[in-house]
Amino acid sequence: MAKPIKSKNILYSFNFYAGSHHEKLMSAIADAIAEMLPIFITECSLTYEGGNGAIDYDYAVKWFGYLRRQKLGYTVLNLSNRKMSYSLIKASTGENKHLSDDDLTDNGPEEFKSLHYYVNMAVLSFGIVFVFFMMALIYTIFSKRKCWTYYQFIRKIKKRELGDVEIHHVKYAYVKRILVMALMLITIIYLTWRITFSINKDHGPIPIICNIILLLVEILGFIESCVLYFNILNIKDHTLPLIDDHEYPDVDIFIATYNEPEELLRKTINGCKHLQYPDKSKVHVWVCDDKRRGNIKELAKNINVGYFDRPDNKGAKAGNLNCAMARTSAPYIVTLDADMIVRSEFLLKTIPYFVYVEKCNTKLPEDQQRHLGLLQTPQCFYDPDVFQYNLYSETTLTNEQDFFYRMIEVSKTSTNSVIYGGSNTILSRKALDDIGGFYTKSITEDFATGLLIESKGYLSLAISEPLASGMTPNNFDDHIKQRTRWGRGVINTARDMKLLWRWDIHFSQKLSYLSSAVYWYSPIKNLIYILSPLCFAVFRIPVFKCNWLEIGVFWLPMFILQYLCLTFVGSRMISLKWSNVYEICVMPFLLMPVVMESFGISKSKFKVTDKSSNKSESQKRSIKMIPFIILFILSIYGIVRVLTVVNLTNMLCMVVILFWLCVNLYTIIMVIFLISGREKDEENDEFARSTVVVRTCEIIKVQKGDGMEKNATTSVLTEHILKIFINDREFLRIGDIANVKIQTDKYKAVLNCIVTSVRSISGKYLIIMGILEYDDEEEYLQILFDRIPTLPQTLQTDFFRFVLFRNLVYRVIRLFSYFYIEKDIIHTSKKEIPDLDSDMV
Template sequence: MDFAVLFPPPASIPEPRVAGVFAFLYFLTAASAVLLGLSGLEKRPGILTMLLAAAGTMPLLRLTHFLGSSVSPLVQYVLLFSLSFVLGTVIYGILRILNDSGSRRRSRPENRWGSVAETLVLCAVCCWALRQLSVPMGLCIVLFCVQFVVSRMIRQYLSRNRPAYPTYANIQKPVPGHSVRRGVIILSVYVSLLYLFWRILFTVPAGKGIPAVVFAVLLLVCETMDIADSILNNQIVSRRAAYPLPETGEGEIWPEVDVFVATYNESRTLLYKTLHGCLNMEYPDPSRVHIYLCDDGNRPEIRKLAQDLQVGYLTRTSRAGAKAGNLNNALKHTASPLVVTFDADMIPRRDFLKKTIPYFMHAQRRNAGLPEEEQIPLGFVQTPQAFYNEDLFQHHLYKENLTGNEQDYFFREIQPAKTASNSVIYAGSNTVISRAALEAVGGFFTKAITEDFATGLLIEGNGYVSLALPEPLAFGLSPEDFPSLIQQRIRWARGVINVLYQINIFFTNRFSAGQKISYGTAIFFWIRSCIRMVYLVVPILAAFFRIPFVDSAIGPMLCFWVPYLIMQYVFEFAMTGSRRSSPWTNIYETVLCPFLAGPVLLEILGISLKTFKVTDKDKERGTHFSWRYMLPFLVLTLLDAAGLLAALLDLFHGGSSGGVVTLFWLGYNFILLCICLLFVLGRKNETKVGLRKSVISCELSLPEDGEVLKGVVVGLSEQEMDVVFHGASAFPCDSTPCQIRLETDTGMTVVTAVCTGSQMQKGLTVTRFVIREFPDLNQFLSLLYDRDLAYESRQRQLFLSPALLQILKQRFQDR
């Protein structure tokens, strides 16, 4: 068969859709050849796979095109895509095997003439692809010469200056953790891409007018970014591994540690609990742990608190650099090789240091005696930011006993997986950092409002490796009201995006490709608020103005879209167990998007937030209802309901099948918005017991006859407790104080409490007590906070409608 028949120029093909696919394949071939020419074949198996798969797909496309009218275009598309996907998967697998088996050869110096020949071939491939796209021959020759010269210059520069990209796995061999079967990952990618290309090729309403095309393209761009982000994040999480705590030798000297507790306006009570937790941390030689209260508010009462607790007190006259400047000031006055940073509300557990410092000791032992160029220094160890109170989503939506904290998925799944690419995000608290790493990057970064994110990037880009642990070792307070939550997330979003303007992440060889992808997904996370707003607004406009943004019959929709949704659920379940589900992700995003989308767009345009307000975590939780936060959801819900009515009437009067998609999207958004309304409406906080679930054995001494009742504390806070007594149906409640002895593996304390009532919960009689007195405050605080307080997800919410009904039921019962 003639070569030109298998690889025809797009201009020679009369069918626009087929010609467009050929043009895309030629473009992909040319772009892959350019990228490979800059980096080399062996170093980019993924890009080489794209080039070979694109070139191999062209004959397949031609063959399926020859089938003509014997099969439908959709069948041709599925056949072509499936064959191309299998081809690409096989090619990638072969290249990875060849790369793994040739790892020794790659360590040798590059063959100069072989590299020149490789570059010439790639330049020729690029020019051939451009020529097929009808680029003039003269221009192709010029581009060939330019590409060859530029590729050779960059290849020579990289061969001399390409840094090593170590990860923590080079220090300690990882133990494979909870992994997803490769077949599930491949199937997920296949279904997602099959759906995406179907949307691009078959559903754009090209003949329905400019508004329809604009809406369709806008939604396609958003869906494309969504799918790309999902594939990349799933690939990151699938690489998660475990790094067991290294053993330490008997008599081995543990390094000195400086502990910084940063504060500005937090209360004395809050700081006392944090400092008590720090003082309670165990260490082989406690004299080598130095605790400092870094007060940027320069408050006399906080200075006295530090004196009373016998910890260091550091302050300054200027607040330049905010928290980063505060921590840099602390660095100037201390000298220990390791630094621990805690936010003012984060209470560490007693084993925090014992479960983090050994990683630095192991790295030091590994580097001892090695030449400097072979040493791999550990920059920081990040532990999860966990919380001892319910977050607002758990509390307002009545899910405190069923789902984990909103941030658990990031800190306990994604962060540990980022260790594999050395792209762990420094979160600003619950972290141990090497002083040498901080000094190498000039201290904590002061030019961004998210100084932690930027500081971590600089450390990892300076040759240091990072490690994220999945076990929570410190617990703090999540925002107690919706305005504080919005304020916190706006600061995080704008700060992370602003780092793009402060630090060169993508156009430098300081970071590996894996790091760039990982950082990119972290930044894109905040852009999702804009995408969510598009998903909310476009269906409403489409319904009002009868604009079909999807041009497809019902059958193809069911064949492509439904499997895509099902595969999302299956893969998410395989990836995260019960930590996160798509409906809850959509709820989180929808609640925040009306308030985040504007600031995110401003930050992308370079209009930066110069100052910020510290998140207030001392507020008492209440409903905090405000029309300011209710109004966006109320307007969107009413418009969505009107759009639903308009779409139904349009379908009733013979509207296009694309209206079914509009109708479904409006219905789904309507349920989401109703849940958001209930969230913003809030929930009265009648008790603080639910904030800290517990299972603690207890003994109660009756004041009259001294009888001892044994039971279990199932809920405990600083003010109240819930107790289930063994073999007792009810406890006689009166105002008489009684002594209750609480005991855990780590300690014991006695409190004086008064019974306030009892109720049935899940078949058990739960008796509530108000705590009047605890003779030893420190013992009580240790027992209350020095334990695993993380809420674990115990239920997966697969559909939104049942979630809405459950929330309505709970609200009705609370009335």
């Protein structure tokens, strides 16, 4: 090699014995590598030259460490059971014996001695899983002896034939259990490999530190997922009990308000006034105004509901509710935010649970009685959140909070740890009295109040059916403020209430609440997940060591199962793609508040989330984009650099790094789009003109001024416009005035409208009408709001590239001020409608 042959297709053979060949020969091979000579180690051993003598462990470590760093292939002398020092197999081993690690000599690199480590790790992992399974089984057997959840209480009543309420398992429950058990097993195997074999000790302390940090985050994530899936797999379908009309009790409804607009409160009160109840005199609606506004007091008087105010704002929202409690007496209390409009069936689908539990208690000894303390219904929303709207996904994406309220909250019933969400909730006055009212020492009074109620032994229940809907934060800035308040409040409450050391709650309750608190540290976790591939791709820090086989055996199955579990077990309300966007978009802005709150630097002042549409984000967008633009640049650089070092020997490893970088890059791009916002398109965007948009297909009647009447089909209903389909192109023209009669099972409204546009779509005519006057505005508002919002309730199929492409296209269109492709075909003049082919909107 000192005198290389000047010819192509030459491979140089190199031999060494660790006991005989030291720095001089290592220097020679280093020089050859520097000259870019292709080298393969055809013979090597840990012994002295000749094959006998002691093994030189010190130089063996140096040699094989050097070979790994330089990625040089080698063959080790000698795969035999000869009585020589260089033999890899002990002389006592029979020729027909199946080899194990015990049959190997001390000669040979560490990799060869670990031929069976995959099998050994699998056995070890199965052992760990078995231990966990036995612990869970023992825990389940002993916990079932105590009646501490709603499910256990109902099952106990059913077993004693004291009640007739049925409890059903959710659909595909056993398939989900098998899928989750497979994920847990594969993840334990992966973590076992990570702990035992993936720590890179060959490149100094920095890779080791980075590896350990990433490993700790992965372990924490595994524990979180165990708690999440354990609860989800125990979801039950709790049938609504049947009770007699005279058994419905008095109910106080508290509408907490501070600075919300009068028009918004009018809709909320209107929803309460239309609640169905056997005896409506038992429903008491109270507006709890913490800003002492004269116009709100007058509004309550005109609509004939109660009004409370107080001289100060001590205790913020919790203090406001406590003040209302002191002035009322109904056994059950409903708390509503000022924007939450209840469906008419709200009380009929919630109060029977409380009444049924109390009826069952009359048949039990006092020491076995349990009382239902709170029932949480989902916080649903009739306007798109910032993710749906800003990312042009209001027809494919669920609301960001749907997975929490309709899946996680419902699952927490299994551990009696349902989180009180502050609104759309029914609480027992007795439970509130037992804890001294709503908790006032936290900015998340709802979280603390629910914890205290459950710690007193009260049952909690969450149902998945949306029974009220409200407004989400209107812009990204308000979304960040809301999440910051929630995160700081939950961490503050967990610390001040000594959650970890409380002995008045069950272990599963404690674990569930701790999981809720730990969730708010996800900014730290996500920062590590984003920086880890960048450490290797940009800063050349090998965070952990692995080969292509380890990637395929340990990481790939775990990733596939994670994706399947989150999609299938999560009932299509969440996906890895959107979960990443949700969490990473708040990462830079929650990081410091969460850390500060952890060290007791609290922000105790309560500030109501602004849900008005008057505040502009434009002045802050650029600043908020800075950390993501930096990550975008680093990700692009990292991808380019990885592409330059890919070769056949490291192909799979590099592909995984590239995949990780590309997923992060996709998320970063989507976050940048999210922060950049979406310009309001008054012409084609219904949400630009109305907070609620009902997409429906119902038969209505349209009557012109001359008395002529025709049937039509609704397409879109809002507070200010209608979109309807009609077959007769001659019936309505732009500028015509007509009455639209809308009738549902519960409501009837007549709207006086003017035609503003007529468009041809697929052989029919889309009529856009502006509402001039209502014959009964309250009835029409109920037609809009007394239903499950027509925004997506489950994730629609929307691949990565489609979402990204759609956002790119719309933003390019916005850049050139070309906002629509619809085509008006009828003008204001009364001309004959041309015979046009149908156009797509």
